[in-house]
Amino acid sequence: MAFDLALLIHYRQSSFFRFAYHDGILEGLDDRIKIRLLNKVKSICDEYDLQYILSLIDSDIPTDEKGEKYIFTPDEICLELNDRDYLGKLFLHSF
Numbered sequence: 001m002a003f004d005l006a007l008l009i010h011y012r013q014s015s016f017f018r019f020a021y022h023d024g025i026l027e028g029l030d031d032r033i034k035i036r037l038l039n040k041v042k043s044i045c046d047e048y049d050l051q052y053i054l055s056l057i058d059s060d061i062p063t064d065e066k067g068e069k070y071i072f073t074p075d076e077i078c079l080e081l082n083d084r085d086y087l088g089k090l091f092l093h094s095f
Contacts, residue, residue: 001025005041009048019051026060034062035070053078 004020012018026034045052062070082088 001041005044005050005052008050009044012048012050018049019053021053021055023055024060025054026056026062031062031064034060035064038062038070 001020001022004022008017008020026037029037041052041054044050064070079090080088081090086092086094
């Protein structure tokens with residue numbers, strides 16, 4: 001992940017990708033590290049005008065020392081998948 005972001009930063013002035021996508025990047029990490037990592041990625045993306053796409057499951061969302069889940073703002077969430085109805089499906093359809 002760090003390497004991908006470093007490439008995006010290095011080539012940001014060129015005609016190059018301005019986003020990165022990672023799946024499961026938080027799996028198995030300590031919650032304190034997850035929180036620092038998410039905050040750093042946010043600051044890097046703000047500073048260099050990059051888009052970072054992350055997919056994760058609910059159990060990988062870190063909690064702070066008070067037991068409260070890390071907050072993603074509504075503008076940071078593009079799609080929340082679930083099994084409740086078709087609106088929660090990736091392609092709005094069950095296969």
